[in-house]
Amino acid sequence: MNHCLAFKIVVRACLACLLFASTAQAGGWGETYESMQENGYSFTGNLTQFGFGVVGGGNEYEDDSLLYSGHGDYLLNVDASQFGLQEGLFFRLRAEHRFGEQLNPENTGSVMPPTIASHLPAETENLYITNLVVTQALSENFALFMGKFDTLDGDRNDFAHGRGVSQFSNLALVTNPAAIVASPYSSLGAGFAILHDHEPLFVFTVMNPTDTTRTSGFDELFNDGVLLTAGLRVPTHFFGKLGHQSFTALYSTQHFSELVPDPRASLSGPGQDVTIDLTNEQNGTYAFLYNFDQYLCRDRQGRGFGLFGRVGVGDQSVNPMRLFLSAGIGGHNMLSRSRRNDSFGAGYYYLDATKDEALLADIARDAEPLRDGQGLELYYNFNICSFMDLTFDYQLIDSVADLNVFDDPTSILGARLNIRL
Structure with missing residues (x-):
């Protein structure tokens, strides 16, 4: 293998590992690679309403x-070798902001936001840097990375991910919420990735467990312990079709004396900073995550549809969610040749609330009483043109709030317009 070809493989492998969620477009990381080949950098963005x-x-x-709300996401990738620096060295910068008014959990009864993107990166409308990552690819099978990064890019799934702007909108069908208590949205960390066939096979990270979305993070670095995460994503070919089986384990050494507000999940309304003081303080917590995707149909361009599912297990002594389940179907419209770039999804989730009596009492004291909940989301995404999609979305939510005012499930209807920059 000549030097040029080997380096191209390293570039593709590194981008596949770290940039798989950089754009809502199918095959987006490949387009990012082509752009970086020509210019040494690429810029992608989404303005979602x-x-x-x-x-x-x-x-x-x-x-x-x-209610009207929105989210802006701007991502810059730089290949440092194109500017005379080290080969295999890459920089990644992501900035995000939100605007508008979101649906209130006091009305929907949903712990997890029906439109997660409009809640991130923080409760204010300021622009924050949530990713500033340096990556060094040492070979076509191994890469090191460090910096500030967000955790929404984790728990990758071909049919239920998309950062809430290209596939499902509800957090419950974008990622696995069982990890939220243990894992911050954005903070400093470092890790390594082992790759196979240009795809991440195993990723290990050491991360600050304190959320530092609004700060640089250096003043808080490891003051409250450390978060260790190990994830394995294995490609499969059941029935001759591509699929993936993913397993992730998280362990945090943080001391838990309270549950602080988080934009990814709320037991109170947006902007209501309700901190839940814990009767039984605890050192450390854990979470175990599993997910799969399995194509049922796929064309040569990588478009297709298939099944997905997730399971999450949390530490119920500090995690309001002891078990999470979700499953569904999603992908591209393969029935019409003229609408192949359209996409759809139908997903169901179930939240098994903690049965720890002390934690339930703490939650009821500071927020609404908690019970098991479930929900359904259906969407169809019309690809209007190369840079714009219009999505119609319906959600049916059985509230986790143990109140008589939520005896009837909540029906939510909406539209999402995403403009790729």
């Missing part, structure tokens, strides 16, 4: 109003 409202059920004392 949501119009969602409760159309039935929900809290009978809250208005069923339509």
Whole structure:
């Protein structure tokens, strides 16, 4: 293998590992690679707007109003070798902001936001840097990385990921929420990746367990312990079709004396910073995650549809969610040749709430009483042109709030417009 070809393989492998969620477009990381070949850098972005409202059920004392919100995501990738620096050295910078008004959990009864992108990266509308990562590929099978990065890119799934802007909108069908208590949204860390056939096979990270979305993170670095994460994603070919089986384990040494507000999940309304003081303080927590995707149909361009599922197990003494399950179908419209770039999804999730009496009492004291919950999301995404998609979305949520006002499931209807920059 000549030097040029070997280096191209290293570049593709490194980008596949770290940039798989950099764009909503199918095959987006490949386009990123081509752009970096020509210019040494690439810029991608998404401006996503949501119009969602409760159309039935929900809290009978809250208005069923339509709310407008949105999210901006801007990502820059740089190949340092193109500028005379080290070969295999890459830089990644992501900045995010949100705007508008989101649906209130006091109305929907949902712990997890129906439009997760509009809640990130923080409760304010300021622009924050959530990724600033340096990566050094040492070979076509091994890469090191360090810096500030967000955890939404983890738990990759071909049919249920998309950062809430290209596939499902509800957090429960974008990632595995069982890891939220142990894992911050954005913080400093480092790790390595082992790759196979240009795809990440095993990724290990050491991360600061404290969320530092709004700061550089250096002042808080490892003050509250350390978060260790190990993830394995194995490609499969059941029935002659591509699929993946993923296993992730998280362990945090952080001391838990309280549960702090998090934009990814809330037991109270947006902007209501309710901290839940724990009666039984605890050192350390864990989570175990599993997910799979399996294509049922796939063309030569990589478009297709298939099945997906997730299982998450949390430490119920500090995690309000002891078990999480989700499953569904999603992918591209393979029935119409003229609409192959359209996509769809149908997913169901179930949340088994903690049965720890002390934690339940703590939650009921500071927020709404908690019970098991479930939900359904259906969407169809129209590809209007090369840079724009319009998605129609319906969600049915059985509230986790143990209140009589949520006896009837909440129906949510909305539209999402995503513009790729």
